[in-house]
Amino acid sequence: MSPISRRAAVIGCMAVTLALSGCAAVTPSKSGSNGDVVLRVQGMPPATDKPGLALFKKQVTDFEKANPGIKVQGSTTVFDPLTFSAKLAGGSVEDVIKVPLTEPQRLIQQKQVQPITGQLKAWDHFKEFNPQVLKPLSDSTGDVYGVPQNPYAQGLVYNRALFKKAGLDPDKPPATWDEVRTAAKRISERTGKAGFVQESKENQGGWQLTMLSYAFGGDLETQQGGTYSATFTGEATQKALGLLKDMRWKDKSLGKNLLNNQTDVIKSFAAGQVGMFMGSPGTYRLAKMQFSMENMDDFGAAPLPQAGGNATLTGGDIYMVPKSADTKRAAAAVKWLTFAYAQPQYSTEAAAAQAKALSADPKSAVGVPTLPVFDTARQTAINAAIKPYVNVNAAHFKPYTDGLSKLELKPEPPYQAQQLYTALDTVVQAVLTKRDADIPALLAAAEKDVNAKLASAQK
Numbered sequence: 124m125s126p127i128s129r130r131a132a133v134i135g136c137m138a139v140t141l142a143l144s145g146c147a148a149v150t151p152s153k154s155g156s157n158g159d160v161v162l163r164v165q166g167m168p169p170a171t172d173k174p175g176l177a178l179f180k181k182q183v184t185d186f187e188k189a190n191p192g193i194k195v196q197g198s199t200t201v202f203d204p205l206t207f208s209a210k211l212a213g214g215s216v217e218d219v220i221k222v223p224l225t226e227p228q229r230l231i232q233q234k235q236v237q238p239i240t241g242q243l244k245a246w247d248h249f250k251e252f253n254p255q256v257l258k259p260l261s262d263s264t265g266d267v268y269g270v271p272q273n274p275y276a277q278g279l280v281y282n283r284a285l286f287k288k289a290g291l292d293p294d295k296p297p298a299t300w301d302e303v304r305t306a307a308k309r310i311s312e313r314t315g316k317a318g319f320v321q322e323s324k325e326n327q328g329g330w331q332l333t334m335l336s337y338a339f340g341g342d343l344e345t346q347q348g349g350t351y352s353a354t355f356t357g358e359a360t361q362k363a364l365g366l367l368k369d370m371r372w373k374d375k376s377l378g379k380n381l382l383n384n385q386t387d388v389i390k391s392f393a394a395g396q397v398g399m400f401m402g403s404p405g406t407y408r409l410a411k412m413q414f415s416m417e418n419m420d421d422f423g424a425a426p427l428p429q430a431g432g433n434a435t436l437t438g439g440d441i442y443m444v445p446k447s448a449d450t451k452r453a454a455a456a457v458k459w460l461t462f463a464y465a466q467p468q469y470s471t472e473a474a475a476a477q478a479k480a481l482s483a484d485p486k487s488a489v490g491v492p493t494l495p496v497f498d499t500a501r502q503t504a505i506n507a508a509i510k511p512y513v514n515v516n517a518a519h520f521k522p523y524t525d526g527l528s529k530l531e532l533k534p535e536p537p538y539q540a541q542q543l544y545t546a547l548d549t550v551v552q553a554v555l556t557k558r559d560a561d562i563p564a565l566l567a568a569a570e571k572d573v574n575a576k577l578a579s580a581q582k
Contacts, residue, residue, distance in 0.1 A: 159194045162455045163217040166442070166463070167197030186462050193455045202226075204539070211235050214447035219456045224274070224438045224534040227260050231268050232349065237444045238266040242457035248469055251497045259534045260441060270460040272468075274439035274494040276532055277334045277427055278523050279303070280402040282395065284421040289313040289398075296425035296522050300338065300366055303399065303428050307376035310398035317378025318398045320391065321367055321551065325384045328551035329544030330535070331401050333436060335363040337533050340432035343543055344536035350581055351538035355547070355570035356563065359432065364562045366430075368554050381555040390414050401427065404520055408488045423519050424492075426526035437494065437532035468496045471508035478509035490515045492524050494532070539577060546573045 168175035183195045198217050207226075210216050212235070222230070230236045243249050260269040283293035289310040297303040307318025322331045333343050341359025344351055371377045378397070380387065389406055391397045393414035404424045410416040427435040442464055444456045467473045481487040490513030495502040536543050546569040553560045 159192050160451050160455050161194050161196055162219070162452055162459060163196045163198055164219040164456070164459055164463075165198050165200050165217050165221040166219070167199050169199050182463055186459060189462070190455070190458055193458070195459065204541070211445060211447075214445075216445050216447065218444065218448040218452045219459060220443050220445055221272075222441050222443060224259060224271075224441055225537055225540050227269055227441055227443065227537075228534070229346075229351075229537045230443065231262050232346070235446055236268050237446055237448065237453055238262070238268055239270075239444055239453070239457045239460070240265075240267045242454060243267060243270075243461070243465075246461050246465065248465075248497070248501075251469070251501050253495050253497055255528070255532045256494065256496055259437065259532065260443075269441040269443040270464050271496060272440045272442065272464050274437060274496065275403045275405060276494045276527055276530070277401055277403055277436045278527070279399055279425045279428055280392065280404075280406055281399045281423045281425065282392065282397065282421050283423045283519065284395070284418070285310050285314050285316055285398045286423070293423055294522075296423060297399075297428050298425075298526075300335075300428050300430040304366065304370055304374065304376070307370060307398060308374040311374070311376040311378075314398070316396050316398055317380075317391070318374075318376035319370060320378055320380075320383060320388050320397050320400045321555065322383050322385055322388055322400075323551045323555055324382050324548060326541055326544035326548055327384050329547030330540075332360070332363065332547050332551055333535060333540075333544070334401060334427065335366075336360040336432075337434040337436055338427055338432045339363045339430045340434075342536075343547075344538060344540075346537070351577055353543055353546075353570050353573040353577065355550075355566040355573070360566060361562055362430070364550070364554050364566070367551070368560065368562065371555050372558050377555065382552065392416075395421070404491050404523055405493065407491045407515065411488055412486050419488075420516055420519065423522070425522040426530055429530075432531075433529070434531040434533050435527075437534055439494075465496075469501060471504050474505045475508040475512070478512035482512035482514060488515055489513050490517055492517075492520050494527070539580060542573055542576055 167179050170176060179197060183197065186195060187193060200217065202222050227236075256271050256274050257267055260271065261267050279296060281293070281296055286293040286306075289306070290313065291306055291309065297306050303319060310316060310318035322328055336343060336359050339359035339362050341357045341363070342354055343360065345354050371381070380391070388397065388400050389402070389409050392400060393410040393416035395417070407419070407422050407424070410422060411419055416422065442460050444453050448456055478489045481489050490509060550565045550569050553565055554562065
């Protein structure tokens with residue numbers, strides 16, 4: 124997940140959604156002097172984030188009051204792919220760990236985390252969880268291993284004003300990649316702006332190629348017998364790159380700036396220079412708050428267009444219980460997860476209070492849709508609770524919210540995704556900058572390089 128996407132996903136959400144840094148030493152779990160269970164949890168903000176830390180401490184106080192016999196010990200430890208696996212294998216992690224959505228399936232398959240279905244079912248609202256959200260956190264039998272925070276799903280962001288200027292209907296955005304290609308060409312020809320922009324550097328080219336490949340029915344990584352390998356050369360990924368190549372060299376609809384990261388793209392979009400790009404609705408906040416987009420009514424969002432895959436990339440943060448937590452601490456951990464993360468995302472009161480507080484700031488964006496953690500009935504109740512404070516044009520997000528439920532939500536490649544993205548960046552860049560780029564050869568070379576690295580890492 125790109126850093127800016129993580130920021131877009133968390134700004135203004137209901138739960139404690141804080142960018143964490145630093146590392147706290149982990150000591151073995153133990154009971155307090157009076158027999159209390161001492162529960163160590165990741166997710167505590169650093170001292171530099173005073174408002175966030177104050178909110179976390181209030182949560183701890185309220186939780187301990189509601190759960191006598193459990194004492195919560197916060198940790199500022201954050202996920203580090205270079206050290207996480209060793210710490211987890213050695214049992215030197217907290218009793219609640221926070222990981223990106225790239226990790227749960229690998230951790231489940233390696234039996235390094237505990238199923239928590241039984242404890243979660245004790246919560247009155249367990250059956251109301253959105254099954255799309257729980258699927259990436261579950262094993263093949265349906266056992267659930269985590270609680271999500273701020274999940275998101277990628278879609279298509281588009282400029283409604285440029286659609287109108289190009290003679291396109293902004294209320295009927297492209298649903299297929301053939302339609303995206305046609306719309307991008309038309310926008311480019313009639314407005315002189317980039318019809319569509321593809322991110323291509325700082326690992327974001329590989330990240331976006333992954334979501335594009337999902338839409339075409341492909342996968343960039345597979346697991347067999349506990350071993351992960353890159354699968355770049357599949358037909359779907361070749362077709363996805365072929366589309367980009369045609370849009371670049373035949374249609375000339377990708378604009379003049381071909382080496383972009385997400386910051387570049389959103390900044391250009393906010394300035395009215397981009398017709399479409401792959402992104403979540405959360406980028407609305409960045410366009411408004413960080414890049415001062417002049418007319419936010421020009422912002423439109425749709426589900427990710429498809430080409431046979433009926434899937435989109437999903438992400439977010441996941442809280443899990445490691446195998447090293449004993450029975451008492453595991454039970455306490457699930458109580459904390461329910462209290463600190465599930466309940467706040469379910470509560471209409473919490474949603475309304477957060478929306479009211481945000482709406483006091485004219486630069487805020489209240490009502491930007493996210494991937495619902497719970498079912499349609501609960502999301503409808505939450506939408507009603509925040510309606511008095513909504514300051515975005517909800518109709519301009521309707522294509523996204525209407526179409527999202529029809530797509531499979533697929534997480535990023537589960538093992539060393541950044542290694543894959545680094546290699547795929549060079550492939551995307553070659554396709555965008557070299558007319559004679561040999562897509563099968565580029566993908567084969569990248570696959571060979573990455574698989575050598577993955578094999579070495581899995582010895």
